[in-house]
Amino acid sequence: MESYLNILVVDDYLVVRKGIELIINESYPNANVYFAENYTEAIEIIKIVAIDLVVLDVIINGFEDIKIMENIRKHKKDIKILVFSCHEEELYGARYIKNGADGFLNKDCSEATLVEAIHSTLKTGSYYSSNVKEKLKKIKVNKTKSNPIDRLSNREFEVAKMLIEGSGNLEIANRLNIQMSTVSTYKIRIFEKLDVNNIVALSKLFKVDVN
Template identity: 50%
Template structure:
């Protein structure tokens, strides 16, 4: 029986390359293709797949929300995130959302084959980096999303800062003193382990874009 894979990527070269690598190394594969998220949803509504190799940054994509939506149509399908984004920053976010593995596009041919074989046999592909990160978070009782550590007011202020609002605008918007805004801002930076607004924006995009 063929193991059915849907390879989702908007770059033809990537799809062709990965397909050649997998077909050369793994027997009995049936590989289909999709170039955007809308086409992906259409295909999974009318076909069954064992594994979806899913690029994070595809046209029409919905970040981590794609995982739950795909599994609402195919509850037993495995999802391997395939992205150029660095593993350490992005992998946990998608694993936490329900993905079964995360593979960097810069990985060599052997890693691509290893990832697919691992999911075929065990249902998961977790590198040592991901496992160590998961263990660290569990040991330190750290949430996957660091913004979960913020109070409602701190998160509210963080969002306003990300939108480009200054202390004065936030003070007027929330009806609090500017000194209070500064206090909350310092707490946000401390809890997120960041030093400036640029780092706040970058971290926020990781978890909410």
């Protein structure tokens, strides 16, 4: 396998960072593994180290930044990004890939699957499970039949997730650094786009694959 790789693991849990490091070292003994527990640290490392692959959790300290892939590539265009998340693969995998990830993997995977995903992303430039491949294919062939959640913008998607998690308008405004009136506007747009009128109905769309 590859030698002298620089791999950055971005996760706010030490046990996850160290676990990934052990798995990487078994398959890539000569790899240099760097760690970041937040996005600011990740960007600083990418600025000074020629990172080949980022194993990235898109939720750090309870906050998701869907634009982090775009921000990373502002500093290194050809860097590979494998999202490693607790999110459901069928619901979120395609969205992250559409927003710049080269692959998506759920944290409930086996060690062998993680190794496969890392190897595939490094060797071929991408890693798509069969579920994600099918989802991307459906979106490409006929967008009208894709999950309705795909109609949301990235910011609307973030707000919708916070709403179903129980966050109020003030909390959402503080977390996203926006006005409460803006949160209300997003909520109206979300309900209109998804044709729902309450949080319970919204939550069902996020839990069920409607394809």
